[in-house]
Amino acid sequence: MKKLILALIIAALPACALIGPVEPAAPIGVPSTLPEAGKQAQNVINEANIGLAAAASVIAANVRDGIYTKAQAQSHLDQVRDYAGKIDRAQEALTLGDFGSAQSQANAVRSLILILHREVAAQARKEGAQ
Amino acid sequence: MNGGIYLVVDAALSLLAAKFERDAIIARVREKEAAGATPEEITADLKAMRDEAIAKAQDAINRAR
Numbered sequence: 001m002k003k004l005i006l007a008l009i010i011a012a013l014p015a016c017a018l019i020g021p022v023e024p025a026a027p028i029g030v031p032s033t034l035p036e037a038g039k040q041a042q043n044v045i046n047e048a049n050i051g052l053a054a055a056a057s058v059i060a061a062n063v064r065d066g067i068y069t070k071a072q073a074q075s076h077l078d079q080v081r082d083y084a085g086k087i088d089r090a091q092e093a094l095t096l097g098d099f100g101s102a103q104s105q106a107n108a109v110r111s112l113i114l115i116l117h118r119e120v121a122a123q124a125r126k127e128g129a130q
Numbered sequence: 131m132n133g134g135i136y137l138v139v140d141a142a143l144s145l146l147a148a149k150f151e152r153d154a155i156i157a158r159v160r161e162k163e164a165a166g167a168t169p170e171e172i173t174a175d176l177k178a179m180r181d182e183a184i185a186k187a188q189d190a191i192n193r194a195r
Contacts, residue, residue: 028159029172042173049176050159054151056183058144060190067144070194077187084180091177121144 037099044106045094048087051113056080058120079116083109155179 027043028050034042056077063073086109094102158179159172167175 028156028163029169029176031169042169046173046176049180050152050155053155053176053180053183054148056180056187057151058147060183060187061147062144063187063190063194070191073187073191073194077184077191080184080187084184088177091173117145117148120148121142 035099037103038094038097041090041094041099041103041106044103044110045087045091048083048090048106048110048113051110051117052080052084052087055113055116055120062120076116076120083112083116 027039027046029046030039030042032039059068059073059076059080062068063070068076086105090102090105090109093099093105155176159176162172162175
């Protein structure tokens with residue numbers, strides 16, 4: 001049993017590294033007609049939406065499995081909603097042609113999403129200890 | 131001791147689950163790209179997937195005891 005658990009932990013280590021800087025191999029859903037700043041902003045916005053969808057799915061799984069209490073899951077999901085709203089505002093700025101603002105807003109939220117992913121995992125760890 | 135191991139496993143599995151979810155979304159998007167979806171459609175799809183995942187999570191929370 002211990003060997004299995006250790007194997008799972010070892011298997012998870014590269015995943016932890018991958019979850020850090022979330023960059024796919026190629027940009028997703030970025031129009032080639034946008035200027036470079038717009039392309040970068042759209043890429044970060046799309047990545048952020050992927051990260052938020054993944055976080056929401058993990059929160060759902062953790063509350064279903066009893067790893068989170070209802071209140072903890074709701075707190076994390078409220079954070080996801082808050083960041084989603086911020087990403088929507090970055091998308092609006094991009095649509096209006098304010099690429100610099102869109103990029104800075106999206107980059108700020110991306111950093112918060114990385115922290116959220118770690119908090120979601122840390123909460124699971126804390127709950128496991130109780 | 132075993133409790134310590136399990137709590138580490140819970141955290142590691144949460145991170146793994148997030149990675150799998152992310153990879154699954156990217157795979158779906160790549161399929162749509164290959165099928166000819168425009169970047170604007172992909173962007174709209176990603177927002178819709180995000181909102182759907184949030185709605186499902188809220189549903190799971192509401193059902194939890």
